[in-house]
Structures are given as C-alpha cells and as structure tokens.
Amino acid sequence: MEATQIFDESKLNAFVGQVLGDLGGAYSAALVKIGDRLGLYRELQSGGPATSAELAERTGYSERYLREWLAHHAASNYLAYDEATRRFRLPPEQAMVFADEESPVYMIGGFENAFSTFENEPKVSEGFRSGQGVAWGDQAHCMFCAVAKFFRPGYNHNLVQSWLPALDGVVEKLERGARVADIGCGHGHSTLLMAAAFPNSTFIGYDFHGDSIDAANDHREEQGLDPNRVRFEQATAADFAGGDFDLVTCFDALHDMGDPVGTAAHVYKQLKPDGTWMVVEPMAADELSDNFNPVGRLFYAASTTICVPTALAQKTGLALGAQAGERKLTEVIKEGGFSRVRRAAETPFNIVLEARR
Known part of the structure; x- marks a missing residue:
C-alpha cells in the first residue's frame, strides 16, 4: 500500500500561481x-489613448x-488603463516591445514563433516516439518569417555596431573590400545589414531552404542592393562553394545543423589562411542548471520544438540544441580543424565566437 504523500500547501499555492501566469502568457x-x-x-502608439468605442471609430x-x-x-500589463477616462494607453516601454520594429527589444517575432510551436506539436510528438526529426521545410509555415523577425532586432543593434568590431582585424578588411559568406542566412537580414554597412565588400548568403532564399532575394531588391555584390544561393553549410573567403558568418544556425563538425570542417576549407569564422549562437551557460532562467527557459522550449527536430532530420543528426553552451560549441569548432576559438562579444540573448586557424 502506497504511503500518502504530504504536500506543502504554500508551495502548491505558489506553483499554481506560477502556472496560472504561464497559462495567461500562452493564451x-x-x-x-x-x-x-x-x-x-x-x-494606439500614433493616435494616443482610447476607449474601446473610440478605438473602434x-x-x-x-x-x-x-x-x-x-x-x-x-490585465496583462501590456496596456495601461485610466479608470477616470476609461481609456487604454500604450506606454512607451510596451511600445518598444509591440509597436516599434526598429527597437532592440521588439518581440512580436517571439510571439509568432511561439504560435508556430503549437502547429509543430503533432509532428514533434511523433518525433518523441520515433526518434526521427522534423525537416525545416516541414515545420509550421509561418515559422521561417517568425524566426527572422525574432532575431532581426538583435542583429540590427549589435552586428555592425559591436559584434564585427570585436573580431580581430575584420572591420578593416571589410572596409577595404572582403569576400563574405553568410551560411544559414535565412531571410538574409544579417547578410543585408553587413552589405549595407560595407559597400566595398561582396556577400553571398547561403541557406538550404529555398523559400527563405526567395525571401532574402526579395529583401535585397527592396533595399536596392546590387545583385552583383550581394546575392543569395540555395546550399547547405557543408557544401556551399566559392572559397577563398575572408569572413564566414553563421547566425543562430550552427546548432540547427545536423553535422556541425562537418560544417566546421567545410568552413575551414573555404576560408583564406588568415580568414575568420564568426559564430553567433544563443546565450547559454555550460552547466545545465545555470540555464534555469527566463532566457534558458525560452530557448529550451524553442529547441525542443524547432531546433532539435530540425537537426535530427539531417545527416548525422548531432542535435546540439539551442543551449549548447560555449564549451560544447568550441569543441565542435575545433574538431572541424580550427585551433583558436574565443568569445568576442555577448548580449543577454547571444554569444559571439571568433574562430581562427
């Protein structure tokens, strides 16, 4: 006969309160x-506070x-409410998160990405049973746009301003004129930011997802950048061609690749002897428990439903996960042939690694 478990009512009430908050966020x-x-x-940002009737009008x-x-x-603290006027207002801080696409903390893409994980759930659940992956192109239709929208603000405010300058001698090369490959470029936001900032350099964005390459080419045309200097091609990180690159970049994508060691080895061969591989990955500590925080929670959820299934669907299927950590990433990069790897920069959401021969 099983012994009756004794529970702490205060702990139960606190946990139920936490779950209610989680459910509120999910809904x-x-x-x-x-x-x-x-x-x-x-x-609400442009027109100012409004009652429901005024906003309807x-x-x-x-x-x-x-x-x-x-x-x-x-009720969610997404808007402020004035009881006297019965008007709702979008405070400037909330506007930075919900309304201003150029804000460094614009998070609409995060909500859209969360939405896509619900659509992915049946396929991922089957993956739990079979151990098989879910190919990137088979995941939720809106996910590719959501991922691009989520990461774009961080790239806008860090890539040219702080990440590239943190690399040894790279900005000087880009200013003179360098050849750059951006692997796993997705919708091309990272490639286009660099291309706009360094007009003397040439850039090729590679991604294995054809629809993302089409979107990247559309973005390039919208920005009016020369296709002879900036182009996008469909290729995997293990077979992109061109060679003799001064810089290869990889933004929030290495952990999604089924064979990251093979990717590292191929990048090594495609670089000039004095070239640099810039690897930007989600922020993570090396010890599991050190990632038990809001950022780690977010990335583990995305990793379970998006990143690990994507990697398991590919050759080798190492599946680093979005919280691989600097130690494991360095191990993978060095196994591919690089001898020097250092953390060049970081933000609350990303670490930037510089790999050299």
Whole structure:
C-alpha cells in the first residue's frame, strides 16, 4: 500500500500561481498576434489613448471585440488603463516591445514563433516516439518569417555596431573590400545589414531552404542592393562553394545543423589562411542548471520544438540544441580543424565566437 504523500500547501499555492501566469502568457500569444496583424499597437502608439468605442471609430473594427482585447491587455500589463477616462494607453516601454520594429527589444517575432510551436506539436510528438526529426521545410509555415523577425532586432543593434568590431582585424578588411559568406542566412537580414554597412565588400548568403532564399532575394531588391555584390544561393553549410573567403558568418544556425563538425570542417576549407569564422549562437551557460532562467527557459522550449527536430532530420543528426553552451560549441569548432576559438562579444540573448586557424 502506497504511503500518502504530504504536500506543502504554500508551495502548491505558489506553483499554481506560477502556472496560472504561464497559462495567461500562452493564451496571450494569439491576442498579441491579432494586435500586430490588425495594427492595434501602431494605432494606439500614433493616435494616443482610447476607449474601446473610440478605438473602434478610429479603426473600423468591432467595438465588442476591441473591448475584450483591451481588457486582456490591461490585465496583462501590456496596456495601461485610466479608470477616470476609461481609456487604454500604450506606454512607451510596451511600445518598444509591440509597436516599434526598429527597437532592440521588439518581440512580436517571439510571439509568432511561439504560435508556430503549437502547429509543430503533432509532428514533434511523433518525433518523441520515433526518434526521427522534423525537416525545416516541414515545420509550421509561418515559422521561417517568425524566426527572422525574432532575431532581426538583435542583429540590427549589435552586428555592425559591436559584434564585427570585436573580431580581430575584420572591420578593416571589410572596409577595404572582403569576400563574405553568410551560411544559414535565412531571410538574409544579417547578410543585408553587413552589405549595407560595407559597400566595398561582396556577400553571398547561403541557406538550404529555398523559400527563405526567395525571401532574402526579395529583401535585397527592396533595399536596392546590387545583385552583383550581394546575392543569395540555395546550399547547405557543408557544401556551399566559392572559397577563398575572408569572413564566414553563421547566425543562430550552427546548432540547427545536423553535422556541425562537418560544417566546421567545410568552413575551414573555404576560408583564406588568415580568414575568420564568426559564430553567433544563443546565450547559454555550460552547466545545465545555470540555464534555469527566463532566457534558458525560452530557448529550451524553442529547441525542443524547432531546433532539435530540425537537426535530427539531417545527416548525422548531432542535435546540439539551442543551449549548447560555449564549451560544447568550441569543441565542435575545433574538431572541424580550427585551433583558436574565443568569445568576442555577448548580449543577454547571444554569444559571439571568433574562430581562427
């Protein structure tokens, strides 16, 4: 006969409170997506505070739907509410997260990515049973755009301003004129930022996902950059061609690759003898328990539903995961032939490694 377990009521109440907060956040993802899709954040930012009726008049949307959406957002501290005027306001801090696409903390992409994990769930659940992966192209349709939107603010505010200058002699090469390969480029935001900043250099973005390459080419055309100097090609990180590169970059993608050691070995061969491999990865400590924090929690969730399934669907399937940590990443890079690896820079969300021969 099993002994009756004794529980601590205060701990139970605290945990239930935590779970209620988690459920509130999970339910909020759809409402944030609605707010972004319908332009409600931008309207509140530009037009100022409003009651539900005033916002309905300004937007043409249903007052009854808006009334509930506004109440949810005030209960979530996403909006401020004035009881005297019954108006809802988007404070400047919240606007940086929800409305300003150029803000370093713009997080709409994070909510959209969370949304895509629900769509991925049946395929990932089957992966738990079979051990098989879920190919990048077979994942949620909107995920590729969401991933690009999530990482873009960090690249906008760090790549040219601090990450590249932290590498030994790289900015000087780029200013003179260098050849650069950006592997796993996705929608090309990282490639295009570098190309705009260094007009004397040439850039090739590589990704194995054809739709992402199409999107990257569209972004290049929108920005009016010369296709003879900036182009995007479909290729894997283990077979991209060109060679003789001064710089190879890899942004938040190495851990998604099924054979990161093979990638490192191929990058080594494609670099000039004095070339540099810049590896940007999600921020993570080497010890598991040191990642039990809000950033680690977020990345482990994404890793379980997106990153590990993607890697397991590829050849070798090492599946580093989004929280690999500097020690494991360095081991992989050195196994590919590099002798020097150092942490050049970091942010709360990323570590930047410099690899040299």
